[in-house]
Amino acid sequence: MxxxxxxxxxxxxxxxxxxxxxxxxxxxxxxxxxxxxxxxxxxxxxxxxxxxxxxxxxxxxxxxxxxxxxxxxxxxxxxxxKGTGWVNALIWGGLFVAAMTVAALMLLIGITKY
Amino acid sequence: MAQNEAITPQILPPNPEKATLEGRNKYLAFWFFLGGETVLFGSLFGTYLGLRSSTEGGPGPADLFHLDLVFIMTMILLTSSLTSVFAVINMKRGNFKMLLVWMWATVILGLGFLGFEIYEFYEYAHQGLGYGVSAFASSFYTLVGTHGAHVTFGVLWITTLLIRYRKSGITLTNAPKFYTAVLYWHFIDVVWVFIFTVVYLLGVGG
The missing domain is CATH 1.10.287 (Helix Hairpins)
Structure with missing residues (x-):
C-alpha cells in the first residue's frame, strides 16, 4: 500500500x-x-x-x-x-454554546424591549 | 509520468469513507463545521424566541401557520434522511448503482421540500407578512430561510457529486465526499426538528 x-x-x-x-x-x-x-x-x-x-x-x-x-x-x-469521541465533543460543545446563546438572547431581548 | 501509470483497482475496504487520511480528516473537520453550524442556528433560534411575540399589528404565528403543510414537509425531510442512510449503506456494500439511486431520491425529496417552503413563504407574503412588517416577520424569515438556504445548498452539493461521479464507481476519493454530503443532509433534518417544534408547534399551540 x-x-x-x-x-x-x-x-x-x-x-x-x-x-x-x-x-x-x-x-x-x-x-x-x-x-x-x-x-x-x-x-x-x-x-x-x-x-x-x-x-x-x-x-x-x-x-x-x-x-x-x-x-x-x-x-x-x-x-x-467507536472512535467518535472528538465528534461527540464537537457537537455537544456546539449544543452547549447554542443553548447559552438561546437563553441569553431570549432574556436580553425580552428585557430591553419591554 | 503519472498519466502513463496503469490504474490498479483497489479492494473495497469496510469503511471506504475513512480508509484514507484525507477521508478521516474530512470526516473530523466536517463535524467541527457542524458544531459551528449548531451555534449559528442557536443564535437565530434565540433571536426568533425573543422577538416572536412582537407582531406589531401584522399577522402572527397563530394566524399564519398550517400544521398540515408543516407535517407534510417534516415527513418529506425525515424520509430524505432515511434515503441518504440507505445510500451510505449501499456505498459500504460496494453497490455504486444503488448509492446513486438513493442519493437521487434524496435530491428529489429535498426539491419537494423546497417547493413546499417556497409556496409557504409566498402564501405568507400574500397574507401581509413582508420581511420588514414586524420583528416576528424578519426573525421568522431569517431563521426558516437560513434553513431553506441550507437545503438548497445541500441539493446543489449532492447533485454536483452525482453528475461529477456518475460513471466513476466508488473510489477512495469520492467515498468521503458522498459521506460528508450525507452528514450535512442529516444535520439539515436535525435543525428542522427544532424548527417544526419551536417555530410551528409552539407558534400554534403555545
Missing part, C-alpha cells in the same frame, strides 16, 4: 461479516425511522388536539424533539460508533 491511487474504482464485494453488519444496520435504521415518524406524529397531534392543556403540551413536545434529535445524531449520523 505504498502508493494507492485514490481515483481507482474500488472492486470486490464487501466481506460476509460487513454484509451481515450492514444488514443489521439497515434494520436498525428502519426501526428508528418508524419510531421517529411515530414521535413526530405524536408531537403534531398533541398540539392539534384541543383536549391537551398547553401547560403539558409545551414541555412534552420539547422532550419529543430532544429525543428525535438524539436519535438522528446517534443512529442516522452514527455518533454511537
Amino acid at each position: 505504498a502508493h494507492v491511487d485514490p481515483s481507482a474504482p474500488l472492486e470486490g464485494k464487501a466481506s460476509k461479516e460487513t454484509e451481515r453488519k450492514l444488514k443489521r444496520e439497515s434494520r436498525t435504521q428502519i426501526v428508528s425511522f418508524v419510531f421517529m415518524v411515530f414521535i413526530t406524529t405524536t408531537a403534531f397531534l398533541t398540539v392539534a388536539s384541543d383536549v391537551i392543556p398547553s401547560g403539558f403540551a409545551i414541555p412534552f413536545i420539547l422532550l419529543l424533539a430532544s429525543v428525535q434529535v438524539i436519535m438522528q445524531l446517534y443512529y442516522f449520523m452514527h455518533m454511537n460508533a
